[in-house]
Amino acid sequence: xxxxxxxxxxxxxxxxxxxxxxxxxxxxxxxxxxxxxxxxxxxxxxxxxxxxxxxxxxxxxxxxxxxxxxxxxxxxxxxxxxxxxxxxxxxxxxxxxxxxxxxxxxxxxxxxxxxxxxxxxxxxxxxxxxxxxxxxxxxxxxxxxxxxxxxxxxxxxxxxxxxxxxxxxxxxxxxxxxxxxxxxxxxxxxxxxxxxxxxxxxxxxxxxxxxxxxxxxxxxxxxxxxxxxxxxxxxxxxxxxxxxxxxxxxxxxxxxxxxxxxxxxxxxxxxxxxxxxxxxxxxxxxxxxxxxxxxxxxxxxxxxxxxxxxxxxxxxxxxxxxxxxxxxxxxxxxxxxxxxxxxxxxxxxxxxxxxxxxxxxxxxxxxxxxxxxxxxxxxxxxxxxxxxxxxxxxxxxxxxxxxxxxxxxxxxxxxxxxxxxxxxxxxxxxxxxxxxxxxxxxxxxxxxxxxxxxxxxxxxxxxxxxxxxxxxxxxxxxxxxxxxxxxxxxxxxxxxxxxxxxxxxxxxxxxxxxxxxxxxxxxxxxxxxxxxxxxxxxxxxxxxxxxxxxxxxxxxxxxxxxxxxxxxxxxxxxxx
Amino acid sequence: xxxxxxxxxxxxxxxxxxxxxxxxxxxxxxxxxxxxxxxxxxxxxxxxxxxxxxxxxxxxxxxxxxxxxxxxxxxxxxxxxxxxxxxxxxxxxxxxxxxxxxxxxxxxxxxxxxxxxxxxxxxxxxxxxxxxxxxxxxxxxxxxxxxxxxxxxxxxxxxxxxxxxxxxxxxxxxxxxxxxxxxxxxxxxxxxxxxxxxxxxxxxxxxxxxxxxxxxxxxxxxxxxxxxxxxxxxxxxxxxxxxxxxxxxxxxxxxxxxxxxxxxxxxxxxxxxxxxxxxxxxx
Numbered sequence: 001x002x003x004x005x006x007x008x009x010x011x012x013x014x015x016x017x018x019x020x021x022x023x024x025x026x027x028x029x030x031x032x033x034x035x036x037x038x039x040x041x042x043x044x045x046x047x048x049x050x051x052x053x054x055x056x057x058x059x060x061x062x063x064x065x066x067x068x069x070x071x072x073x074x075x076x077x078x079x080x081x082x083x084x085x086x087x088x089x090x091x092x093x094x095x096x097x098x099x100x101x102x103x104x105x106x107x108x109x110x111x112x113x114x115x116x117x118x119x120x121x122x123x124x125x126x127x128x129x130x131x132x133x134x135x136x137x138x139x140x141x142x143x144x145x146x147x148x149x150x151x152x153x154x155x156x157x158x159x160x161x162x163x164x165x166x167x168x169x170x171x172x173x174x175x176x177x178x179x180x181x182x183x184x185x186x187x188x189x190x191x192x193x194x195x196x197x198x199x200x201x202x203x204x205x206x207x208x209x210x211x212x213x214x215x216x217x218x219x220x221x222x223x224x225x226x227x228x229x230x231x232x233x234x235x236x237x238x239x240x241x242x243x244x245x246x247x248x249x250x251x252x253x254x255x256x257x258x259x260x261x262x263x264x265x266x267x268x269x270x271x272x273x274x275x276x277x278x279x280x281x282x283x284x285x286x287x288x289x290x291x292x293x294x295x296x297x298x299x300x301x302x303x304x305x306x307x308x309x310x311x312x313x314x315x316x317x318x319x320x321x322x323x324x325x326x327x328x329x330x331x332x333x334x335x336x337x338x339x340x341x342x343x344x345x346x347x348x349x350x351x352x353x354x355x356x357x358x359x360x361x362x363x364x365x366x367x368x369x370x371x372x373x374x375x376x377x378x379x380x381x382x383x384x385x386x387x388x389x390x391x392x393x394x395x396x397x398x399x400x401x402x403x404x405x406x407x408x409x410x411x412x413x414x415x416x417x418x419x420x421x422x423x424x425x426x427x428x429x430x431x432x433x434x435x436x437x438x439x440x441x442x443x444x445x446x447x448x449x450x451x452x453x454x455x456x457x458x459x460x461x462x463x464x465x466x467x468x469x470x471x472x473x474x475x476x477x478x479x480x481x482x483x484x485x486x487x488x489x490x491x492x493x494x495x496x497x498x499x500x501x502x503x504x505x506x507x508x509x510x511x512x513x514x515x516x517x518x519x520x521x522x523x524x525x526x527x528x529x530x531x532x533x534x535x536x537x538x539x540x541x542x543x544x545x546x547x548x549x550x551x552x553x554x555x556x557x558x559x560x561x562x563x564x565x566x567x568x569x570x571x572x573x574x575x576x
Numbered sequence: 577x578x579x580x581x582x583x584x585x586x587x588x589x590x591x592x593x594x595x596x597x598x599x600x601x602x603x604x605x606x607x608x609x610x611x612x613x614x615x616x617x618x619x620x621x622x623x624x625x626x627x628x629x630x631x632x633x634x635x636x637x638x639x640x641x642x643x644x645x646x647x648x649x650x651x652x653x654x655x656x657x658x659x660x661x662x663x664x665x666x667x668x669x670x671x672x673x674x675x676x677x678x679x680x681x682x683x684x685x686x687x688x689x690x691x692x693x694x695x696x697x698x699x700x701x702x703x704x705x706x707x708x709x710x711x712x713x714x715x716x717x718x719x720x721x722x723x724x725x726x727x728x729x730x731x732x733x734x735x736x737x738x739x740x741x742x743x744x745x746x747x748x749x750x751x752x753x754x755x756x757x758x759x760x761x762x763x764x765x766x767x768x769x770x771x772x773x774x775x776x777x778x779x780x781x782x783x784x785x786x787x788x789x790x791x792x793x794x795x796x797x798x799x800x801x802x803x804x805x806x807x808x809x810x811x812x813x814x815x816x817x818x819x820x821x822x823x824x825x826x827x828x829x830x831x832x833x834x835x836x837x838x839x840x841x842x843x844x845x846x847x848x849x850x851x852x853x854x855x856x857x858x859x
Contacts, residue, residue: 024859195858205854211847214655229857237848238836240654245680249647252640252677256620256651259638260659261843264651282641372855379851391843401582402615402634420843421636421652422659427614429630429637432623440586440631441639 001031001056003184004063005132006080007125008049009072011039018125019050020196020367022132025142026054027196027369030188034059034490035367036566041221041305047075054185059368060333060490061569067184068135070128071096072110089180091131093124106135106177113168123165130169135177136185140170193372199363199487202334202370203293204229206341207265208237209379212291214257214264216242216250221305222361223267223295247272251279255288259430261391261420263345267293270312271302277319280354284324284455286430287408287416289348289355289389291341296360298564307564308361310486310537314545316356317515323452325351325414325459328515330358332489334368336512338375342382347466350387351458352415358514360537362566363487389418397425404428406437410450414457463518469525470509478507480576483526483555484535485511485543488567492535495572504576511543523551533557533575537567578613580604586631595746595772599693600629602744602752603664609753610760612660618652619662620645622669624700625774626693629664643673646681649688650830656843657687657831660760667694668706671727675707682736682765687829689759689766693746694729695774696781703777713780729769730809734802734823739764741805741823745790746772747783751819758821764829771817786817793820800825 005022009015016037023033034053040046051066053059066083069076069090074097077090081101084090090103093110108131110124117123129143143166151159174181197205204226207215217227231241240257244250247268254264268276273294283290294316298309317328327347331337341357348355405426409416416437419426429439434451436442470483474496482492489510496506509525526532526547534544534555539562547553559575561567583604590596607617614634621627623642630639636659640648645663653661663670670678670692681688697715698704704717708729712721733741740762744752752770759766771790773783797820798804805823831837837845 028859193859195855197858201858205851208848208854209851213842213845214651216651233854235835236850236853238842238845239848240834240836240842242654244647244650245676248644249650249677249680252644252647253651253654256638256648256653257655257842258651259648260618260652260655262655264655278641279644282644286638375855376851384847402578402613404634420656421618422616422656424615427634427636429635429639431630431639432641433639441628 003067004053005068006051007070008076011046011048012044014122014125015048027194030191033369061494126165127169130166131173134170134173137183138185194369196367197334198367199337200225202337206338210342210345213262216253217267220269220272222364226267247275251276265291270299281320282432283354287352291344292356295364304564313542327355330486330514346385393423400425407439413461468513470511474507475505478505481507481530495569535559585634588632593775598746602749605753606756617660620649622665624666626666646677650686656841663690667708668698671707682738684830685764693772695772697778699774733767738767740766742768742821790817
């Protein structure tokens with residue numbers, strides 16, 4: 001089973017919530033899910049659409065064909081009909097519009113039911129969900145359960161009121177379209193417990209379980225849902241989640257918290273990140289650990305706020321004035337987001353430097369099913385490593401005359417011991433100026449050089465201990481080798497599968513430890529005489545530039561997309 | 577018990593006669609008087625001649641970026657609210673570059689003591705005009721005279737929600753020491769605007785200038801009266817400078833309103849590990 005269900009309607013009428021409910025229903029019934037949302041940067045009036053791809057097996061990319069299209073307005077139909085095929089089912093209300101095209105029409109009296117039950121327009125969604133489950137062969141109970149959970153605080157009457165819309169939609173389809181009914185979404189006998197996670201959800205979960213205790217942010221699409229999720233959890237988790245006055249305050253609040261000894265992170269998109277960059281450099285020289293979640297959207301400037309792009313990679317890698325080490329990671333999917341978020345907090349502490357976790361709207365806001373047991377296993381195996389940060393406040397020193405602590409002691413691995421402010425018996429400063437080992441400002445040649453080298457040595461230590469080479473997918477003997485990074489992982493994997501069906505074998509190097517790169521090892525991997533194809537969701541082929549700069553590899557063939565939409569399987573296949 | 581010497585770090589690089597000497601001494605005296613030790617306090621410094629105190633004062637400290645000291649101080653206080661947190665900043669630093677943080681710091685009533693060296697010039701960058709320079713002030717960056725009128729630090733702090741607003745003078749170490757001690761004993765966002773001559777670049781607002789225009793607030797000044805405080809804050813328009821605490825009220829601090837840290841500091845809390853309770857949201 002492998003189908004796409006899509007719902008569309010006017011912005012502000014609950015499309016997003018409805019889409020996510022459909023994903024959760026499919027997941028609860030035992031299927032795997034990948035979803036994607038399209039919406040304009042406004043609250044009312046534009047077009048919203050949510051598509052959910054459902055399958056028996058893991059889904060790594062969206063598919064072109066829409067099998068069930070739910071049209072809450074006429075625009076939905078005309079915007080998406082180019083992806084319908086003859087067998088596609090169109091759920092709509094004749095009262096809104098009608099069409100002559102040769103698709104399977106499922107008329108549901110959305111307007112009449114809302115009117116009869118004295119409901120609100122937004123309840124058309126519930127009717128449409130009921131109708132969708134009927135046509136797909138699912139039982140209505142799973143939806144009724146979700147409605148019950150959603151409204152459990154509001155009492156039985158509200159629950160029943162909402163459930164009747166679902167039932168009405170369901171029954172109307174069963175009654176009128178018995179010959180159209182499919183068995184696409186029949187509950188599976190053997191089910192794994194699954195979670196439906198967006199990239200942002202994965203980051204949020206990862207941050208909590210990595211013991212991040214301070215998260216600050218300023219709302220910015222597509223990173224905002226991390227702020228919302230962590231804020232909604234804070235009384236349970238104990239994390240302090242702070243919506244500060246601007247992104248400069250956001251990162252400096254977090255740096256203050258980190259200086260004082262807690263794990264801290266910030267989240268933003270390109271514009272907000274731009275504002276943080278001076279402070280990123282501060283974190284670099286003062287050696288303050290920080291995790292920055294950078295969910296990209298198309299720029300420049302305000303750009304296209306609710307769409308996707310990978311246009312900020314070079315900016316992230318080179319952000320900050322002066323030369324200091326930073327680590328850039330770019331997870332390929334929801335699972336990698338979880339693992340690399342956990343890792344990012346360790347790396348920030350071990351190397352006492354900024355770690356940037358790069359996402360984009362496609363990964364941040366799209367959901368995917370993740371096996372709960374897998375998550376549990378990752379969590380059970382995770383060990384917090386705070387490196388040389390010592391939280392133990394030795395009370396034995398309480399009566400000792402405080403002396404200066406060498407916060408920036410020159411070491412072989414570039415990393416110095418840190419005790420936290422308030423530790424009895426010592427004091428020190430962390431300094432945005434160049435400094436001596438004791439933190440005191442200096443402009444002398446020798447200590448300056450020694451501190452620059454000490455800081456940059458952290459990169460060497462990282463490459464030796466924590467860097468990971470790109471993962472290879474496919475056939476090592478293949479002539480065609482894709483090279484990509486971050487959220488393009490899934491679509492390249494899907495394209496490989498399709499090409500394989502056509503008898504074209506391929507290989508694929510997926511990078512998620514983006515910068516710094518272990519040059520010699522990467523060079524060895526990629527020096528072979530192959531047909532390399534770079535796949536990126538930007539116009540300049542930014543990661544290609546990094547490879548060119550670092551290992552001298554010039555990739556001539558590029559599949560680039562920069563219209564605000566994610567790369568599709570078709571984009572890749574047609575170039576082979 | 578710590579002494580002034582224990583708080584004394586490297587030899588200062590301030591100009592002879594600079595108001596920073598007085599402010600530096602008053603801070604140390606206040607800390608000694610209040611029986612603090614260098615390992616028990618955190619000081620965040622901005623960038624400027626004021627911020628250069630970082631090397632001269634022994635404490636756990638963070639020498640931040642220009643304008644960002646308050647933003648860092650907020651994070652430190654939230655991570656470990658048992659530590660007293662001071663921000664030592666300048667007028668250009670705090671009212672110019674970091675103006676937004678100042679506004680929102682007042683509003684949030686974060687428990688931070690902000691000591692602003694208000695010398696009405698950018699000393700470290702050789703004397704350009706700042707947000708507190710008078711209209712018409714001629715400097716390297718405003719050779720034809722400053723077009724803007726100055727901001728009013730005390731009024732700004734008051735209307736933005738600061739719960740402790742005071743003014744003192746770098747030339748009166750005793751008064752300043754006393755004011756800093758009062759701020760340290762206050763719970764909430766504390767603003768001390770310190771009138772400070774810059775002997776090198778500001779030839780107008782000199783020691784003489786201030787000595788003729790400052791006066792100590794009457795003992796009976798009603799500190800909890802917002803209207804009266806506002807009136808006092810406006811006297812700067814007539815070139816009169818009241819010294820003392822012009823306003824002080826008790827309002828819950830930001831950190832006192834966060835349940836997560838009601839029984840332990842953030843840094844000392846036990847790690848949260850209940851993954852199941854969160855994962856329910858995604859089922």
